[in-house]
Amino acid sequence: MSWRISPLGDRALVAELAAGAADESWVQVGAAAQWLRQAKVPWMIDLIPAYTTVTIVYDPVRVWQALASNNGMTIYEKASKTVEELLASTAVGLRQVVEHIHVPVCYGGEYGPDLEESAERSGVSADAFVEVHSSAEYTVALVGFVPGFPYLAGLPPQLAQPRRVNPRARVPAGTVAIGGGQTGIYPLEVPGGWQLIGRTPLRLFDAARPEPALLRAGDRIRFFPISEEQFRTMEAEVAGNAGDRSREKTRTGRIVSER
Amino acid sequence: MSLIVHKPGLYSTIQDRGRNGHRTAGLTGGGAMDDYALRVANLLVGNEEGEAGLELTLTGPVLQAEADLLIAVTGADMAPHIDGHELAMWRPVFVPTGATIRFGGARLGCRAYVAVAGGIGTAAALGSRSTDARARLGGIDGRPLRAGDAVPCGIAAGAVAPSPWATAWLSALAKRSSADAAEGGGRPPAWAAWYAPPQAYGGASEAGIELRVMPGSEHGQFSEAARAAFYSGRYRVQAASDRMGVRLEGSPPLARIARNELLSHGIVPGVIQVPDGGQPIILAADCQTTGGYPKLAHVAAVDMPLLAQAKPGDWITFRPIGLDEAQRLYLSTEQAIRALEWAIRCRAARDRY
Numbered sequence: 001m002s003w004r005i006s007p008l009g010d011r012a013l014v015a016e017l018a019a020g021a022a023d024e025s026w027v028q029v030g031a032a033a034q035w036l037r038q039a040k041v042p043w044m045i046d047l048i049p050a051y052t053t054v055t056i057v058y059d060p061v062r063v064w065q066a067l068a069s070n071n072g073m074t075i076y077e078k079a080s081k082t083v084e085e086l087l088a089s090t091a092v093g094l095r096q097v098v099e100h101i102h103v104p105v106c107y108g109g110e111y112g113p114d115l116e117e118s119a120e121r122s123g124v125s126a127d128a129f130v131e132v133h134s135s136a137e138y139t140v141a142l143v144g145f146v147p148g149f150p151y152l153a154g155l156p157p158q159l160a161q162p163r164r165v166n167p168r169a170r171v172p173a174g175t176v177a178i179g180g181g182q183t184g185i186y187p188l189e190v191p192g193g194w195q196l197i198g199r200t201p202l203r204l205f206d207a208a209r210p211e212p213a214l215l216r217a218g219d220r221i222r223f224f225p226i227s228e229e230q231f232r233t234m235e236a237e238v239a240g241n242a243g244d245r246s247r248e249k250t251r252t253g254r255i256v257s258e259r
Numbered sequence: 260m261s262l263i264v265h266k267p268g269l270y271s272t273i274q275d276r277g278r279n280g281h282r283t284a285g286l287t288g289g290g291a292m293d294d295y296a297l298r299v300a301n302l303l304v305g306n307e308e309g310e311a312g313l314e315l316t317l318t319g320p321v322l323q324a325e326a327d328l329l330i331a332v333t334g335a336d337m338a339p340h341i342d343g344h345e346l347a348m349w350r351p352v353f354v355p356t357g358a359t360i361r362f363g364g365a366r367l368g369c370r371a372y373v374a375v376a377g378g379i380g381t382a383a384a385l386g387s388r389s390t391d392a393r394a395r396l397g398g399i400d401g402r403p404l405r406a407g408d409a410v411p412c413g414i415a416a417g418a419v420a421p422s423p424w425a426t427a428w429l430s431a432l433a434k435r436s437s438a439d440a441a442e443g444g445g446r447p448p449a450w451a452a453w454y455a456p457p458q459a460y461g462g463a464s465e466a467g468i469e470l471r472v473m474p475g476s477e478h479g480q481f482s483e484a485a486r487a488a489f490y491s492g493r494y495r496v497q498a499a500s501d502r503m504g505v506r507l508e509g510s511p512p513l514a515r516i517a518r519n520e521l522l523s524h525g526i527v528p529g530v531i532q533v534p535d536g537g538q539p540i541i542l543a544a545d546c547q548t549t550g551g552y553p554k555l556a557h558v559a560a561v562d563m564p565l566l567a568q569a570k571p572g573d574w575i576t577f578r579p580i581g582l583d584e585a586q587r588l589y590l591s592t593e594q595a596i597r598a599l600e601w602a603i604r605c606r607a608a609r610d611r612y
Binding site: 008037054061075076146 | 279281283384530547548559593
């Protein structure tokens, strides 16, 4: 695996996975971000994994302090060299834990007001639409836009939907939606222009958890349909688990980890 | 013991130096837009430089002190007054119990900062007290201040124990204030005779604010004419600017030669992105963590405080510098802040009031 490193201003740099290195670059990128995080380099302030890149935010002062014995190098040279070496040392490390998370979804009805129309556009029945959506496997390509929002790659092409001409002013938290060739889950109540097909009782974002986002770049996702009654039961159960990411996933998300 | 908010001002928030370690989850870094002004305000009241303070935008609030407080006001000049006395900025100020602190509109600059000895005692969320209004985190209920809010602060209700010199100053200035009190009247505010050098904000002038910039990742994808226009032209700050980004308008629109869409990638404050319309946006403290617009240039970190003080209608120009030079400037600014910290401590210890 080869990475190209370039600056993003004077306090961040970008490591980009060489083109064609992998079909699903985001799996590698998610793993690389996890690896860099585990390295606990004191001047690395934060990481942003997204599709083919990991952006590393750093503190130039602390890099400079680490440079004391390394005359002749600039701050950026030191930072990029360290990142390059860390990424090169991950040949083994990159096979990190991949989490498989099963996400319960109550499709259609008030939870997924755009399901019927979306199915019509795809030329199938609503049941068939749900069947296809819940049998595919997805990968989190990035978490962004709003805190905890996962962009999921792997949507079967026949389910792709245009964005709404007039975005909704409020999309409820937990709503599963499709925008273009991607599917995603709204973690908070925010305005949104995607087509809404269902809702999960899981909490995608909870600031009370040490790791507030439920999903990470590189995680594998499957959806499974639940009834409205099951939705309400799980919702109550999730509320009781507030603050515990792993329990939430284990109890209602049926998480499986593998190396 | 708090500062009671009688009028909230246009957009007043609690900010520290930001929230790190959660960009992976899509949480913005946030923090004070003018990080320099917040740090100096904290140093002037004996706090650690990264404590939370108030960030006031364009029109400031009306606040009332429920206890004797030692505060410092830095950043934009919003003509602050304490009970009718003009408040001196960039220095430690004693505010007597019950006094009203009134801010007006920004005469120079865009954002003012208020630090209080002892800090602000709101709960930290994910390692920071900064208000993130989109994620509804930090500050008071993750939102800007409202009339009726009580901001816990000061020696009794703040987040930290104030430094010994700040405590000594608070009681010394309180004593002077009592001595100065008119017969039967209230205690007036009192302040130090010395001050930290104020920042100069030149946005309203014809010459505008000059920001030093490095080439962005997609610099080469813009036409030569576009790049020349960017470095030689003037840009005007638009009203739609906020903590997420400062929107600019200048002519002509900046044309990009390459037409390929970019995959979403990480972005940080300082990025100058150019959407299809050709008018640049400079990303600021609360920017999203990812974006997809081409990046023409990047504002040097040392100049971000100047950007924070650019208000709608102000003019901005750009001057190219190299990455190495930008990082050297960053280091020397950090060294200057350390020197200022020592100067404040020595002065405060010497002049015991």
